[in-house]
Amino acid sequence: MVNALSCFLKKKVTEDLMVPDEDVERTGRELKQQIDAVFGRSLAIRELDTGSDNATEIEVNNLSNPYYDAERFGITFVASPRHADVLLVTGAVTHNMAIAAKKTYDAMPSPKYVVAVGDDACDGGIFKGTYAVLGGVDKVFPVDLKIPGNPPTPAAILTGLLALMNKAGKKA
Amino acid sequence: MxxxxxxxxxxxxxxxxxxxxxxxxxxxxxxxxxxxxxxxxxxxxxxxxxxxxxxxxxxxxxxxxxxxxxxxxxxxxxxxxxxxxxxxxxxxxxxxxxxxxxxxxxxxxxxxxxxxxxxxxxxxxGAFDKRRLFLHETYPEQFHPLTNETPNRPVTPKKQVAPEEEYPFRTVHGEGVYQIPVGPVHAGIIEPGHFRFSVIGETIFNLEVRMFYKHRGIEKLAQGKTPQECVAVAEAISGDESVAHAVALCIATEKISGISIPPRALYLRTILLELERMYSHLGDQAGMLVDVAFPLGANQFSVLREDLMRMNAILTGSRFLRGVVTQGGLTKDIRKQDLQVLLDFIQKFTRRYQVGLKIVLSTTSLLDRFTTTGRIPKELLRPLNITGPAGRASGGKVDIRISHPYGIYDTVVPVPRRLHDGDVLARFTVKAAEVLDSARMIEQLITGLPEGPVHTDQPVRDGYALSVVESARGQDLCWLWVRNGMIERYKVRTASFCNWQAIEHAVIGEILPDFPVINKSLNLSYAGTDL
CATH class of the missing domain: 3.30.460.80 (NADH:ubiquinone oxidoreductase Nqo5 subunit)
Known part of the structure; x- marks a missing residue:
């Protein structure tokens, strides 16, 4: 057990915040400005895996680790498509996921945006034209932005979201 | 043959x-x-x-x-x-x-x-269960994709599934029993799968897992490719097992063709395998702590994991160590200065990791959640072939690196780590020991790294072989048959495929809110199961 008294006497264990990625910070700040302007402070994202190899999920999850901490830029990952502004789709769409994917999309309120993350989601990748997949996400519902990569890095996903916000801002 | x-x-x-x-x-x-x-x-x-x-x-x-x-x-x-x-x-x-x-x-x-x-x-x-497995209801009847007569072309699935054609889940009857369907789309950033809970109040009475939502036809995709081309397919089986599957495939090819790869490549491959084990274990340790709402501990591990993934990128240009392992060795050497950076990192890593462990293992409220939760009895290991940390935390002995040494695991021998409680805490602790072991092994490998080439270019011969490797999740099987220089059959059986069936037993009698942490402690790959 940690002794409560020793906590007062010892030096604080909190480490200084490093700024390890200037690029991520810059993208994040811009993204925050755009989200504030276009979506009124918060962008709700629902992640949907339609058949990825789980590497993309890992990178999307990494956006929440202390290095990126994407929530400070106004991004929240929400539990239900009904709460979401953006559907972040990973993986080629498999036959087994097609119905569930469509239901998820239909459950989102409009206006809604769809972002395909990773090569497989963009056009089916190495699975294109095989028996098990329909192809990229755009085979099932309209896609607003594609972020290529195998998988794209967290920084690339942030940059993609910034591009989406710029696009949405122009439309509005 | x-x-x-x-x-x-x-x-x-x-x-x-x-x-x-x-x-x-x-x-x-x-x-x-x-x-x-x-x-x-x-x-x-x-x-x-x-x-x-x-x-x-x-x-x-x-x-x-x-x-x-x-x-x-x-x-x-x-x-x-x-x-x-x-x-x-x-x-x-x-x-x-x-x-x-x-x-x-x-x-x-x-x-x-x-x-x-x-x-x-x-x-x-005489089978007791004849339901479909990886082909869900939308696939047409009499469609069997892996036969040679079936071309790997798009099929027309059913647009709608009539209620009577839906998958028949096991039903449990009794006073107060009700079902909770979960998935395939889950609340978090997780892969898709369906869990059908039968519960009484909060207590789980029965769980049936339905997988294969992500079936992408990996085995069919490999057919007709050269083993060299297939490495990219192997890496796509499961993102955080990229190295393990690529190595399993390459070992099979090399054994069939009688290729012995240069010692430096063997050492470097082992470093990559152990790095993969480390970042994978760190991910699920962080996840387990998130699932019991302990972000202080979770962040210790997620920061280290991010550091490791950045290290991966420095060494190989890929955060998932992809595109490096190839038949005959590696596609490229790792530079000396980068290996020095890795060595320095690993030395600091061990100290930082122990700080995180101390925080976790000295928090009684957390130990209370972990202890006795999600027990896998030892009797299940053999019938269901449960391997990896999940098996070793329940008293299992199987570690492929020790029982069937491949690469240089016969000289750099890992320490067998075994516990007997079979609960979430045991799995957490086994993984912690393995992370520290891997760090030690990497240090040892860098220090003893031989000079020389990292690739040998030799032709592929025809034949077949089985290779087994120990990924972070356990025993991964790969059976390869090459005919006329092309792959005739590439059979993959991941550790997750078998371990998924353990969770149906591990959750019985537990409360529903403990399901996420039990699931995470088993660290099952959906993509690796669904293929």
Whole structure:
């Protein structure tokens, strides 16, 4: 057990915040400005895996680790498509996921945006034209932005979201 | 079909295996494979007594798959892979389209047989479960993608599924029992799968897992490719097992072709395998802590994981260590200065990791959540072939790096880590020990790293071989058959495929809110199961 008294006497264990990625910070700040302007402070994202190899999920999850901490830029990952502004789709769409994917999309309120993350989601990748997949996400519902990569890095996903916000801002 | 020259040691092993089969007469017919495995073709009359004998002698069915046009005697061959300590025996059984089920004797055969049924249309008589497995309801009837006659072309799925065609889940009856369907789309950033809970109040009475939503046709995709081209497919099986699957495939190719790769490549491959184990374990340790709402501890591990993934990018240009492992060695060398950076990092890593561990293991409220939660009894390990940290936390012994050393694991031997409680805490602790071991091994490997080339360019020969590797999740099987320089069959069986069935038992009697942490502690890959 940690002794409560020793906590007062010892030096604080909190480490200084490093700024390890200037690029991520810059993208994040811009993204925050755009989200504030276009979506009124918060962008709700629902992640949907339609058949990825789980590497993309890992990178999307990494956006929440202390290095990126994407929530400070106004991004929240929400539990239900009904709460979401953006559907972040990973993986080629498999036959087994097609119905569930469509239901998820239909459950989102409009206006809604769809972002395909990773090569497989963009056009089916190495699975294109095989028996098990329909192809990229755009085979099932309209896609607003594609972020290529195998998988794209967290920084690339942030940059993609910034591009989406710029696009949405122009439309509005 | 090529066979290795029979060695004196092989004859001895063949005799031991014949003993397991219950008849000494088999010894002369058992042939040695290319990678230390043994093959025996059995007739239908010999099959059942052989299976019963193997079951009585506590062998584990670690794989069962179908191959077309493998035997001159019949259209299909069923290959049953059995393991007993460090011996692997593959029974080859001819099959024209129907076969008797062995799922009542070896429960792990249940999913395997259903997989063969979907893929090749083989009917197993006497099976207790004949539902579809990886082909869901939207696939047309009589569609069996893995047969040679079926081209790998888009199929037209059903747009709608009538209620009576929906997957029949096991139903549990009783006063106050109700069902909770979860998935395939989950609330978090997780892969898709369906969980059907039958609960009484909060207590889980039964769980049925339905997987294969992500079935992408990996095995079919590999057919007709060269083993070299297939490495990218192997890396796409499961993102955080990229190195393990690429290495398994390359070992199989190299064994078939008689390629021995340069020592430096062996060392570097092992460094990559251990790095993968570390970042994978760190991810689920962080996840387990998130699932019991302990972000202070979770962030210790997620920061280290991000550091490791950045380290991966420095070493190989890929955060998932992709595109490096290739047949004959590695695609590129790792620079000396980068290895020095890794060595410095690993030394600091161990200290930082121990700080995180101390925080976790000294928090009593957390230990209270972890202890006795999600127990996997030891009796389940053999029937379901549960391996990896999940098996070792329940008193299991299987670690492929020790029982079937590949690469240089015969010289750089890992320490066996075993606990007996089989709960979430045991799995957490086993993983913690393995992370520290991996760090130590990487240090050792960098210090002893030989100079020289990292690749040898030699042609691929025809043949078949089984290779088994220990990924972060456990035993990964890969059976490769090359004919005319092209892949005829690439069978993958990941650790997750078997371990998924353990969770149905681990959650019984637990409360529903503990399900996420139990799931995370088993660290099951959906993509790796669904293929």
């Amino acid at each position: 090529t066979h290795q020259q029979t060695q004196p040691g092989d004859t001895k092993t063949a005799a031991i295996l014949a003993e397991l089969l219950g008849s000494g007469t088999f010894a002369a017919r058992i042939t040695a494979g290319q990678n230390g495995e043994f093959y025996l073709a059995v007739t239908e009359e010999e099959f059942t007594p052989a299976i019963e004998s193997l079951a009585a002698r506590k062998c584990v069915l670690i794989g069962l798959f179908c191959v077309q046009d493998f035997s001159p005697r019949s259209r299909f061959s069923l290959l049953y892979v059995f393991e007993k300590k460090s011996s692997i025996l593959i029974l080859i059984r001819d099959c024209a389209g129907t076969a008797t089920s062995i799922a009542r004797i070896f429960p792990s055969a249940n999913w395997f047989e259903r997989e063969c049924r979907d893929g090749f249309g083989i009917e197993f008589s």
